[in-house]
Amino acid sequence: MKTHLKAGSAAAPTFSRYMRSLGADGQRRTLLGLLLAFAVLGAWGAWLFLARVTLYEVTTEARLEAEQAGYTVESAAAGRVVNTRLRLGQEVKAGDVLAELDTDEQQHRLEEERARLASVAPQIEALGREVAAEEQAVEDSRQANRVALEEARARVREAESAALFKEEEAQRLAGLFKEGVIAEMEVLRVRSEARGRRAEVESLQHAVTKLERQQRTEETERRVRIDKLLREKTELEGQRNTSAAVIGRLQNEIERRTIRAPASGHLGEVTTSKEGAVVREGDKLGTVLPEAGALKIVAEFPPSALGRVREGQGARMRLSSFPWTQYGTVPAVVTRVAGEVRDGKIRVELAVRPDSPASLPLQHGLPGAVEIEVEQVSPATLLLRTVKLLTTPSTREGQPTRSAG
Structure with a gap:
């Protein structure tokens, strides 16, 4: 009995110290x-007030x-493609x-007009010779008639002299007859x-x-014949000029149906490359890109980006055909921003920076998404803006697409 009391008395201080130690550790x-x-x-x-979060204006166009x-x-004319080298x-x-369009009809009409022109030319030459x-x-006849008239007038003058001589002789003989010198019969004769x-x-x-x-x-009469010949010649010359004009127009039409490269370079876009395709006048067949030309990015943003996107801002482009996680993004800088909205969008042009990843095969026509750094704000400001947008129903509609990074 005494032994047990002693053991309990010894354990009590140890437990108290343990509990006090636990209390001190908890504090x-x-x-x-x-x-x-x-x-x-x-x-x-x-972080909420001092850190900076970059806001982006984003577009996929x-x-x-x-x-x-x-x-x-x-195409400068409408027709069917019969030959194409568009690749x-x-x-x-x-x-x-x-490319070349069908010209069978124009070639047939051209041959007809050339044949007509070839037949008209000899007729014009023949009429010219007839007129000459x-x-x-007329000139020869005029000279001959002039000589004949001179001869006729000379005979008139000669006859006039002879008649005057006989009349004077008759008057002289009449005086002699009165004097009784000659007989009356002589006077009458x-x-x-x-x-x-x-x-x-x-x-x-x-x-x-x-x-x-x-x-x-x-x-x-000769002048009438000459005028008639001249009219016929003029009509034939008119036909010749008309045929020449038609030939020129047909040749131009055939040339218009031959589609040529407007400049040196390479075909960056081809919309029609099959023979037999029917095209209309003004249809786009492709695009020729000049050689050794720098590339730029053309993007279209919603009207809300006007005023936020400015020249000099940094940007990046993620190409749709090349995953950015594997190939990276194209760094760029804003160079030009349209000052007005057209068709509900704002045109923005960006220059591609020279430090683009070498793994990206940049070429004309590649589509993608563009992110432009428009602002850096604190997370608190961004949080307050988000709360404001969520609590203001009238402003939640029509907001531009933005991302923070």
Whole structure:
């Protein structure tokens, strides 16, 4: 009995010390926990107000384009493609034939017009010779008529002299008859001869007048024939000019149906590459990209980005065809921002920085998404903005797509 009491008396102080030790350890753990909690809260508060989060304006409507604008290959006429050399990536030189449209109808009409033109030319030459011959005949006839008139007028003058001589002789003999020197029969004979001479003069004068009238009539008839020939020649020349114009138009039409490269470079886009395809006038067949041209990024943002996106801001592009986790992104910088909204979007141009990943095969036409660094704010500010957006229903609709990174 005494032994057990002694053992209990010895264990009591040990248990008390153990309990006091546990209490002291608990107070230290509580203090350390409180200090750790305050440290975490302080660090979180410092991060919340002092850290910076980058905000991005994001769009998926972006693509790489050549800095020097590409040249559109388009059809200048409507028709069916009968021959094409349009191959994506093909090297071309300015003027190279890229495609040909059906020209059978134009070629047939061209042959007809050429045959018509070939038949008209000899007719024009023949009429020209006829006109020249008629003109020469008129000139020769005029000279011959001039000589004939001179001869006729000379005969008139000769007959006039003879008639005057007979009339004077008749007057002289009439005086002698009155004096009784000659017989009356002699006077009558001379008077008769004088009247005959005068009648001959009048006849010759009528012949001169008739000859003049006849010459004028002949020259008029020749002039009428010449005018007729000239009209026929003019009509044929008009047909020749018309045929030449039609030939030129058909040749131009055939040339328009031959589609050529507008510049040297390579085909960066091909929309029609099959023979037999039917195209309309103005249809786009492809794009020729100039050689050794730098690339730029063209992106379209919603109207809310106006004022937030500015020149000089950094950006990056994630190509749709190349996973960014494997190939990386294309670094860029904003170079130009449109000042107005068109078709509900804002056009933004970005320059590709030279430190782009070598693993990315950049080329014209590659689509992707663009993220532009527009602002850096603290997490607290971002949290307050988010709360404001969530608590204001009228502002939640129509907000632009943004990301933070």
